[in-house]
Amino acid sequence: MLPISFLVLLLSSILSPSSAADFCVADLSRPANPAGFSCKKASTVTVTDFSFSGLGATGNTGNIMKSAVTPAFCQQFPGLNGLGLSAARLDLGLNGVVPLHTHPAASEVLLVSEGKILAGFISSSNTVYYKTLIKxxxxxxxxxxxxxQVQSGSSPAVAFATFNSPDPGFQITSLSLFGSSLPSPLVEKVTFLDDEQVRKLKRVFGGTGQVLKYRSRLLL
Structure with missing residues (x-):
């Protein structure tokens, strides 16, 4: 027979309410840390922390990429903090594209709801997997x-993505290279592009760093 003391402890653990918090709504007034945001005081939490209406509106595709990504990450949807999931809406106009990008902290599942999208990824062994997706x-x-993701077909496309992190991260490779202040000589060095190509792409994506060209070359 089990000791009486063990039975008492077992029953108390079953019958007592859990000490774990039900949720940890993000306190966006405080900085995030690797584990996420700090929790808001329970007395300040409202139902609006657990709902988000931003994915119902069409994103603005009037840009060079002819696409828009509307995130419902922790920063926009505080109730997701600590729950391990988030979402986003993707709008692709005609000839729209979301260029090569990564989500460092999450895997993504994409669901096409309108139009056609050519989507794919590149594995760490440089194998490419891509397919045209329909509704x-x-x-x-x-x-x-x-x-x-690339718009395909004769009409704009819409898709919804889910992620297994409340803050998946989003880094577009071309923006990081050509929309930043990384000096042109360094970009040329790491991409094998020539100076004219780098300067053109920096103008397209709004990057800086060309003025450091000759001085930086002395350091390479």
């Missing part, structure tokens, strides 16, 4: 791998 199709993009 109702799903595709998964493993965490951290480069992937892309």
């Amino acid at each position: 109702g199709d799903l595709m998964v993009f493993p965490q951290g791998l480069l992937h892309f």
Whole structure:
């Protein structure tokens, strides 16, 4: 027979309410840390922390990429903090594209709801997997791998993505290279592009760093 003391402890653990918090709504007034945001005081939490209406509106595709990504990450949807999931809406106009990008902290599942999207990713062994998706199709993009979406067909496309992190991160490779202040000589060095190509792409994406060209070359 089990000792009486053990039975008492077992019953108390079953019958007592859990000491774990039900949720940890993000306190966006405080900085995030690797584990996420700090929790808001329970007395300040409202139902609006657990709902988000931003994915119902069409994103503005009037840009060079002819696409828009509307995130419902922890920063926009505080109730997601600590729950391990988030979402986003993707709008692709005609000839729209979301260039090669990564989500460092999450895998992604994409669901096409309108139009056609050519989507794919590149594995760490440089194998490419891509397919044209139609309404109702799903595709998964493993965490951290480069992937892309391109509008295909005769009409704009819409898709919804879910992620297994409240803050998956979002880094577009071309923006990081050509929309930043990384000096042109360094960009040329790491991409094998010539100076004219780098300067052109920096103008397109709004990057800086050309003025450091000659001085930086002395350091390479």
